[in-house]
Amino acid sequence: MSAVLKVEELAKGFTLHLQGGLGFQVLRDEQLVVNAGECVALTGPSGAGKSTLMRCLQGNYGADSGRIMLAHRGGMVDLAAADARLVREIRRETLGYVSQFLRVIPRVSARDVVAEPLLARGMAPDEAEARATALLTRLNLPPRLHGLPPATFSGGEQQRVNLARGFAPDYPILLLDEPTASLDAANRDVVIGLIHEAKSRGAALVGIFHDIEVRDRVADRTHEILALEEAA
């Protein structure tokens, strides 16, 4: 098996200038290796830094030090040192992310939200639309909603749009933040199926799964994040 994601000595803290420069450390000397075809579940107490690590892995948070090495375009690149353009390229081609909540864009339909990353990768519009429709249908989003902007959708419907968007492009590395939190049992099974398919095509997945049953069914192993002592 080959490692497609390697976190090395990652550190991340925050300085709150508006709170008198209050600083706290969330991650220190974090190490994680994920191979192709493998799903790793992040575990640990609430507030320990699981989401912070996820956001660092996505490039949404900057790392203070350390490396986040990703297999990208045939080589290993360090996401932690990548400039804005390289992060965008990595997100377009290599690194998918299903956030807990959909960031709704006014007037853009559910189908277009899902098709957008496919179009960005150069897929023909009708093919992208067909794939978007197929995924939304598989996730049991009623066809009458496909053409509507998700702003007025329920939490569970928005999450399924988000999941379809994340699974549409077959990313080699996929990050999942609570992907089944607002789903019923039937849709949870669909998501578990999507995760298994992603693994069998060789994707590496990292997820936060509070649902123990889901975690047991998809994760090959767990990676525990321990809360650091309060730092000055």
Next chain:
Amino acid sequence: MTAPLLESSGLHLRFGAVRALDGVAIDIWPGEVVAIVGESGSGKSTLLRVLAGQIDADAGSVLYRDTDGVTQDIPALSEAGRRSLMRSEWGFVHQNARDGLRMGISAGGNIGERLMSAGGRHYGRIRAEAADWMARVEMDPDRIDETPRNFSGGMQQRLQIARCLVTQPRLVFMDEPTGGLDVSVQAKLLDLIRGLVAKLGLAVLFVTHDIAAARLLAHRIVVMRHGRIVEEGLADRVLDDPQHEYTQLLVASVLAA
């Protein structure tokens, strides 16, 4: 995507005692949407106008790589050379549509004029293209013969955008493109700009004090204060993990809807 479209560094400009630009460097790459955010007086509009060759800095360089791959030294370029760039490869969208439109001529004339100055001669084709662009910015093409005076603020702004984009520029400068409009009109306009920019693969440099607009449109955000860039980077990272005290203040001051 091998070289920036626009490269600038060491920009300084004083207005009396005020340092409007105090050592600014900024690059824009093909297809990249960059937002300059900051409060009034931060120097963000001044920076836009210096980069677009509308005013000269006291010091610093601005280099633009044109379609032929020739590097143009903007401060050294003649007035005619700058106008020629602005007619063909660049576009400028003003905050106030009246500054970017000719209020006395028809909507079709406003769009067609720019096509003609870029070399278009066939009247029928120019009119057809003007009507097509009115539709693309969600205006009724039947109103092609009306003057902009008849239009609402949001429509005037859409007409200005059509006039700007009809010649298919590579780099578009926008100064508070949604400033002064009703909130519902702003949202529609932002979405329109977002769609057009993605479809046309434009490079855009826009100035805004609206953090939500920057999040929606920009790939990269540049935060300015007192004539300096205090922070810049990936748009979502600057907003979600701001490092500089001033950026943290800007982000914390946004009302969540």
